[in-house]
Amino acid sequence: MEYVIRKVSEEDGKDITDIFNYFVENSFAAYPEKRVQNVFFERLKQLAGGFPIYAIGISGGGLAGFGLLRPYHLLETFKRTAELTYFILPMHISKGLGTKLLNVLIEEAKKKGFDSLLASISSLNEISLNFHLKNGFTECGRFKRIGRKFGQDFDEVWMQRFI
Numbered sequence: 001m002e003y004v005i006r007k008v009s010e011e012d013g014k015d016i017t018d019i020f021n022y023f024v025e026n027s028f029a030a031y032p033e034k035r036v037q038n039v040f041f042e043r044l045k046q047l048a049g050g051f052p053i054y055a056i057g058i059s060g061g062g063l064a065g066f067g068l069l070r071p072y073h074l075l076e077t078f079k080r081t082a083e084l085t086y087f088i089l090p091m092h093i094s095k096g097l098g099t100k101l102l103n104v105l106i107e108e109a110k111k112k113g114f115d116s117l118l119a120s121i122s123s124l125n126e127i128s129l130n131f132h133l134k135n136g137f138t139e140c141g142r143f144k145r146i147g148r149k150f151g152q153d154f155d156e157v158w159m160q161r162f163i
Contacts, residue, residue, distance in 0.1 A: 001058060001059060001060075002058075002059035003056050003057065003058060003059070003064060003092075003095075003097060004056075004057045004059075005054055005055070005056055005057075005097075005100060005101055005104050006054065006055055006057055007052045007053070007054060007055070008052070008053045008054065008055045008066065012041075012055050012063060012066070013038065013041035013042075014038065014041075015055075015062060015063040016040075016041055016044065016053075016055070016063065016066050017036060017037075017038055017040045017041055019063060019065060019066060019087050019089060020036060020040060020087060021035045021036060022087075022089060023087050024036065027125065028122035028124040028125045028149060028150075028152075028154060029087060029122065029125050029127075029128060030087070031122070031147065031149070033149050033150075044068065047068070047070050048068045048069070048070050049070050049071050051068065051069050051070060051071075051108065051112065052068070052069075052108065053066060053067070053068040054066060054067050054068065054101060054104055054105070056088065056092070056097055056101060058092075064088055064089055064091075064092035064097060065086065065087050065088030065089055065092060065097065065101065066086065066087060067084065067085060067086030067087070067101045067102075067104075067105055068084075068085050068086070068105075069082050069083075069084055069105045069108050069109055069112075069114075069117075070082060070083050070085070071083075072118055079113070080113065080114055080115050080116055081114060081116040081117075081118060082109050082112070082114040082116070082117055082118070083117070083118045083119065083120065084102070084105055084117055084118070084119050085119075086098065086101055086102070086105070088101070093127070098131055098135075099135060102135055105117075106163055109163060110163060114163070115162060115163055116160060116161075116162055116163070117137075117160065117161045117162075117163060118140075118158060118159070118160050119132055119137060119158070119159045119160075120156055120157070120158055121156075121157045121158075121159060122147060122149075122154045122155075122156065122157070123142070123154045123155035123156070123157050124152065124154045129157065129159075132159045132161075133159075135161070136161045137159040137160060137161040138159065138160060138161070139157060139158070139159055140158050140159065140160040141157075141158035142155050142156070142157050142158065143155060143156040143158075
């Protein structure tokens with residue numbers, strides 16, 4: 001199977017919503033407890049604040065995942081900081097795709113003048129916490145027991161990497 005990281009197109013909206021809904025229903029990686037509707041893709045583009053959203057395309061069609069970079073805060077005083085979001089379906093992890101997508105987002109961040117990257121991660125998402133640690137992020141904050149999903153409390157862990 002071959003993969004290509006590319007900017008998303010309008011035709012990717014359903015696949016991106018389906019990927020996100022997989023994580024909504026099966027993990028702590030996505031915070032909502034209920035499936036999102038098709039308007040999710042439009043909302044995601046708004047969150048990206050005009051920055052590109054990237055897809056991991058699969059040879060033969062479909063997507064393995066997606067990721068985006070967005071401004072952390074609307075105030076000018078925080079213009080050097082961006083937040084990352086990415087989701088890769090489990091059958092496509094451990095193939096280096098997360099690191100490749102992260103590197104694309106880091107290059108995009110540098111072009112936009114960001115020098116600090118943040119990621120918000122559930123304390124019950126060990127895979128993501130380990131991925132970020134392995135890729136140069138450190139824990140910079142933790143809101144204890146602020147989330148509850150599937151009947152379990154979790155912390156929101158903030159991780160940071162300077163670029």
